[in-house]
Amino acid sequence: MGAQGQRLAVIGAGVAGCALVARLRQLGWPGPITLWEIGRGPGGRTASRRSRHDADLRFDHGAPLLNLAVAEPPLLLDSLLAAGALAPFEDPVALLQGETQQLLAGCHDPLVQGRLLIAPDGMDRLCAAMLQMADEGVTARFGQLVRHLQPRPQGGWLLQDADGALLGEADWLVVSSTLPAHPRSRLVLGWDEAPLRRAAAALGDARLNHALERIAAIRTEPRSNLLVVCDAAAAAAWAALPFRLLEFDAAARQRFGLSRLRILPLGDGRCTLVAHSSTVFATEHLSVYGSRSAVALLQTLPPREVEEAEVIQRLAAMVCDALEPWLTPAMVASLRRSDNRQLMRWGAAFPLPPGLPPDLMLCGLSRLAFCGDYVSGPGFGRVEGAWRSAERLAAELIDAAGVRGA
């Protein structure tokens, strides 16, 4: 097989994986690309939770927006804006000061610096739009966990499921999540060892070993998020607040146990609220997954209804405390109802620096590469970093694989 037919497998359909395949197609990667993703659709941490029974319902329960803090725009940006997949985020942002419990208009948090953007139809639609840009050149395999990775003797990779059954074969592999390489997969998924670490032992590639060491050292901040749907009467009161995105300063995080609150009006007059916990709160409640989270479904964990209800109850009480000066009875009622609330626990919401040095993204000898928000550089730990790392890797892969770029 010539260089032009080389098959690429990409693990992860978050921003990094989706931006990578979109950019590779723009650059003219000629071979087949397969994208593997545990989730039911694209999005990763730019996720939206929807309901089969309620077409209007939507929670953007991961990143509620994205920001471009570096002046030079990512290369895919114009096409995404032109397609309406991204639009300026124009909702009012405020900061809650913990010491005084007062609101300040605007905020200097790194997550709201620079150019603010939103995917108007749901944050998950950003990744979907990136995949559309790659067109039929990509086969997406959703709902599929890649459990084992075996290097082939002649180079390239075999991908296997939990039973060892072959999922696919590829000449190049890109891993856009730390999970297949990080010891936390033992905790999260109960694996005996992260698949890439086992594979690396057989490869003896010093560069890959170095990259894996750096990835293994990356620590992350968790979040426990409360998801609430409010009926039209309560939604009108929530909409009257002087913000749609509320950031908590350090004192407010400590005092109320929350880091931010997003109010999202729905098309039918209702709204959804997503309250993001502080790191400290999420760390204390790390073992309580939302029963609808991918990890709980994957591990078929026994339901922990009592603990989950307690965490939900505490988060709702924390929102009541933090917003006490502004709450109306309808708003309090919407927070106290137990049939409209869910929990989403993000075990690794934000990577902490230092991340993977960009010069270790590509391990040519092993035909393996990394991208994602955990690669250090502009936008580290945010959507911007995931996106930029993918665009950079696309150009490097075209060179390394020796394929003809457009």
Ligand SMILES: Cc1cc2nc3c(=O)[nH]c(=O)nc-3n(C[C@H](O)[C@H](O)[C@H](O)COP(=O)(O)OP(=O)(O)OC[C@H]3O[C@@H](n4cnc5c(N)ncnc54)[C@H](O)[C@@H]3O)c2cc1C
């Ligand atoms: C609550 C929360 C709030 C946030 N707020 C902001 C914000 O305001 N602004 C901002 O810029 N960023 C924010 N972020 C961070 C932002 O969401 C991430 O930086 C970005 O989405 C990361 O994209 P990624 O593609 O690197 O990783 P991910 O989105 O994590 O994608 C990796 C994908 O790989 C999949 N995967 C992993 N292992 C396997 C496997 N073995 N087999 C198959 N699939 C696999 C995962 O399911 C996942 O979908 C927030 C994150 C969270 C959780």
